[in-house]
Amino acid sequence: MAPESQLGGPSRSFTLLLLVSVIAVSYGEASTHIVGGDRKWDFPPNSSSSSWYDDWANNNTFRVGDQLVFNYTSGLHNVAELATGNDYDMCNLSAIITTFGSGVDVVTLDRPGWHYYVCAVLGHCATRYLKVKIYVNASDAGSASISSSVGAPGGGSNLSAIVGAIIGTVVVMLVAAGAVWYNRRRKRFSSLHGSRRSGLTARKSPLIPFESLGADGPRVFTFKELAAATKNFSRTELLGRGGFGSVYKGVLRDKSMVAVKSIAKDSRQGEIEFLAEVSIIGKIRHRNLVRLRGWCAEKEKLLVVYDYMPNGSLDKWIMPAEEGETNPVLAWNARYNILSGLSGALAYLHEEWQQCILHRDVKPSNILLDDKFNAYLGDFGMARLIDHNKVAYSTVVAGTMGYLAPELPHTRKATPKTDVFSFGVLALEVTCGRRAFDPNRPHAEVYLLDWVWTMHQNNQLRKCVDPRLGEDVDVMQSRLVLHIALLACHPDPASRPSMRFVRQVLYGDLSLPTIPPSRPVISYSWSSTIQPTQECISIEVQHPENTDESVRKPDNSPAA
Template identity: 50%
Template sequence: MFLKNMFFYLIIKLSATASAQDADFTYNGFAAAKLRLDGIAEITPNGLLRLTDTRLQDKGHAFHPPPVSFRNSTSGKALSFSTSFIFAIVPRYPDLFGHGLAFVLAHSVDLSYALPSQYMGLFNANNSNSSNQIVAIEFDTNMNPEFGDIDNNHVGIDVSSPRSVNSSHAAYFTNDNGAGFKNLSLVSGKPIQAWIEYSHMDGLLNVTLAPIDIPKPVVPCLSSNVNLSSLISDYMYVGFSSSVGTFKTSHYILGWSFKLNGRAQALDFSRLPSLPHTPSKSSIESWKIGLPIILAILLLLIIIIGTIFLVKRKIKFREVFEDWELEYGPQRFSYKDLFLATKGFTDQQLLGAGGFGSVYKGVLPKTDIQVAVKQVSHESRQGMREFIAEIVSIGRLSHRNLVRLLGYCRRKGELLLVYEFMPNGSLDKFLFNQPQFMLSWEQRFQIIKGVASALYYLHEGWEQVVVHRDIKASNILLDDQMNGRLGDFGLARLYDHGTDPQTTHVVGTLGYLAPELTKISKPTTSTDVFAFGGFLLEVACGRRPIEIRASEEDVVLVDKVLECWKAGTILEARDPNLGNEYILEEMEMVLKLGLLCSHPNCSFRPTMWLVVRILERDAPLPGMSEDFWSAEISAMGEGGFDNIGMSDSSLLTMSACSPSTMESLPLTSG
């Protein structure tokens, strides 16, 4: 084993030594070089390293083949290095050019994730691959405001991001004191010398530029303190990267030298390859004459494209509007206002999504009122006129525990419902999946009473009966005072007091649907009470009515609570996150009331009028008897509760499935 370990140690040591030896190299032209190339990078027949050619929207990379050992094995600090190279950027047209090139230190040469154009072939919209450490000295020929570029002719230091940590205008200095400032155009098409030097003693990174016929200036173009030790790995690849966008530009490297812990060898100008022939002055003059003509054509194209854009924009905001909707003018929102309010219905504005649509946050442009906009498909909806009439009627509801429906908009296959915006979002995020902020029992009980009051108002306190049909924690929204407010009336149905509701499609959420809906398909106030029972249990227990990921015996919440009640330990079903911070009598009342409202036989569910009285302690909670409950369920042929005992036997035959209001009956508590 000792010999085996020694063998691997020697292999690693020899590899590190070989990398260090390879870290001193000079290329006076690249005809015989064995560089690692990818993208559109290539070596021309005369020995030029051409990173990009006349292709558009592309990138090229060239790296010295073995990685370089950049750290001191004892101190772990980055080593000093020096590199010198000569480059040329040759645009196809004098004033239209690509995006420049960069000298690169990279942990990996796999840059497949990188984009061309302003990303230099090194980064992407997410900056870069988080596993690839990159330090680049960019010679940037485009100004990109999104990256904080200072101009379109600058040198910058990039650290794993296209946004430079420091940058300077491309220039050189003829005097030792930096007074003789000379501008240097990176896209002149002429060879330019570049020196990059890093000192591990003071962490100073210097970048110096000069034309090819000028000796190296004493004063660098860019000098910055950079702690490379924290930015690079033990081994890094060194090389170049370049990219182009919509304008053809060639990026060349004529020669390159590099050395660790010393000064890079000077390049031999006599051995450097020549650049391709550049356009003559006469051709440039011809271009200047033709440019105004091209600009005129471009202007005409802009006018045409602008006209097409305006026409498409008008079509984009076109709404569905019929004559019968004129009477709903105040409740009708324009699609353009809602599009602007939600910033185009972007993902950043998305508040939530479910089976019946997505909800977006918005600020109305004319009033600065915050709203929530829900998108609902209405392609296959029948009776749209009647449905809109119901929506407008619901907009007239007024109760402190209801989220107000402000209006609607119709466009193509979309129906948009506009609600008040509730800043604290939906109740479910405070109950499930380990919430960051947990509601106290006092807050939960107040929310329960508020929702019960709102539901009683919908069933009995307004001019028509409103059946909500989708009561659940995710549709209970919290205002800035954490008051519970019932929202999302997209599935609600209205009918007159004393009349029979129409049969409709069964809609709602699994776990909240009353069993009789599968038989009669008529939403009633009693089916709302059933859903409210599930809501009571999920608030008290801190879990959803149905959780597929729970253990087999705990999948259905009402069954879990029922078993605890039968065992005489109903309080064990409470939310364990509450600890002992709750009022025993209130918790027991809510759990039992949840079971009562969730009764599978609609005849035995209380009305919301009675529920409100129980919660306010104005009426006793009906007592529950296991034997009688079991007999009732056995007769129905359905699973559920075992028994419930009530003093007035007339209640057993009364059809609470009908929409008529259940009269208050005295209930025993024994």
């Protein structure tokens, strides 16, 4: 972590405290509260009690428009706001709404009701009780009286005191601004360990209780190791870019190949994803889930290391080529094995781990293929854990258009059945060799799901199979996949099978139930009473790209 001198030292902390103290007594329209009073945002003095900061909050009055100041050493006790009181009580870091981490965080209380703040470093909330909950009154901050140290409003002496305080505030602000400018200029030429990013990135030490991951779990890499593995993150090793960073191919000292994801420097959501991937997915083991090899958090860098997948993502193998390009054609038996493996991975996440994990973005680009075309579901960056038989609501609908279950925009309840719907669309894409949404096709075929339902109603389902496969297709298997895909995409979530059931059907352990002769119709409303049985986690993925000669190619395509 950065030394205090790199962060401005005691003089900068004193300047800030003086500034906010002057503002608190001089500006009557809002109050500024230094969390914990004279004490920094640090471990409570009595670590056996979780109420120390709450007691401080109970002795203060907060109104809309007031500000909280979390004063701490950057990178040591960074602040996060949680969604609910239950998340606060359980220290559920997967329910983070916003993270902060500048070393001195000023948070404006912009709504009435409860606000829940915790230290975002795992273990500091649950075991060290570094957290505080604050109730904000709905009344306007303008009704707050000016501190008694200034006096009651209205008197001439009070007015003089206020004017003097305001002038003092301006002077202090100018001095503080000059000090900040000087420190930033100096740090520009100093060690990168003095983080200007969130406190998460300034650490050299792990952010998670790695002892809980087991001896064969992911490990901590040094930045030097990963820089050497990726040829100093050379463009020649770049595999792809995503919303939260870039992915590079790397070779470790033991000659094993890895994919190294570098979180974008200005991506706060990427930092949340980093914590989720390392602390949650590091403990999950399944043969069809991408294995997390380790991580690095130093030199202002957040890096996550995975097994390298030489055949890239599934979409490169099943989608038709763009004009002027030639894509290899994935054989039918490989497609069927991919769907079978993915059904097992999702069944494991939904029902067979100690908590329920919901992917929320099942699609071909999020599925990676090894050299033998085994499928791996990857990148749990937005993961959150929910206990089985619990439901969680979201103000933002997560996922990709074309794969979203139809009830999601109305109920805002993500459940295992929403993953089942996405898997059904994926299965159609794999079998038909078409995109879920393709505006270049005839009007009746733009939406793949609509088109397949129409073909089913006309008893022409066989014609939906990817024509590039020719005779290289098992007719019974392709019919089975199309039927289970339509059942998985049933508009009523209660009528969709579980992923455990889908896995058993694809493995041949169960027979497929009858599907409706025509597409069912169901209406949704904002007051829908649909009651899902479980709720869980989220994902986005970066993926490498490659080809392999073992895959069947069209007659007019050159060998890889």
